Amino acid sequence: MRADARKNRDHLLAVAGTAIAEQGVDVSLRDIARRAEVGLATLLRHFPTREALLDALLRTSFEELTAQAGELEASSSPEEALATWLRDCVAWTTEYRGVTVLMAAAIEDAESALHASCVTLRAAGARLLARAQAVGAARSDIDGADLFALVAMLAWLGDQPSLAPRADHLFEVVAGSILTSAGSGGVRVEPPSSGR
Known part of the structure; x- marks a missing residue:
C-alpha cells in the first residue's frame, strides 16, 4: 500500500473509532466519511462493508x-x-x-x-x-x-x-x-x- 493510501486508511480508522465510541457500531458510514472529510466512495474503497x-x-x-x-x-x-x-x-x-x-x-x-x-x-x-x-x-x-x-x-x-x-x-x-x-x-x- 502506498504511503498516502496508508495515511488515508489510518485517518479513516481513527475517525471511525471515535464515532463508534460515541455513537455505537451502528453509526452511519456516511457520518464517518463526513467526519473524516472524505466522500462515502472513498470510505467504501478502503472498507467496502x-x-x-x-x-x-x-x-x-x-x-x-x-x-x-x-x-x-x-x-x-x-x-x-x-x-x-x-x-x-x-x-x-x-x-x-x-x-x-x-x-x-x-x-x-x-x-x-x-x-x-x-x-x-x-x-x-x-x-x-x-x-x-x-x-x-x-x-x-x-x-x-x-x-x-x-x-x-x-x-x-x-x-x-x-x-x-x-x-x-x-x-x-x-x-x-x-x-x-x-x-x-x-x-x-x-x-x-x-x-x-
Missing part, C-alpha cells in the same frame, strides 16, 4: 488482548493472569458501544470478517481459565465459551445507561465467582476502568 471497517478497527485490539494473555501466562500467577485479562478485556469491549453484540454473532458465524479474531480471543481466555483451573484457582464448571459470554455480558452492562453505575460492582461479583477462594491467594479483582 461495515464489517470490513470494524474488522480493521478491532483486529489490532483483538491481537493485543491475545498477546497480553500469552504474556500474562508467562509472567503472572494463574489467578492474577485470569483476573487481569478479564478486567482488561471487559474494559476494552466497553470502549466501542455495541461491539459485544457483534462479537457474540461473529463467533458463531464462520463467514464473518470478525470470526477468526473472536475465536482466537476466546481461545486465549480459555487457556488462562484452564491454567487457573489446573491449580484450583478458578471454578471448574465453566469453559472458554462461558468466559467469553461473561465478558460480553459484563461489557453489555456498561453499554446500558441505567445499569452502567452498577457495572463495576457486578464485575467484581462475577470475577469473584470465577476465582475460587482456595486458589485465589488473596488476589483483589479490580473492576475495569471505563473507556468512556
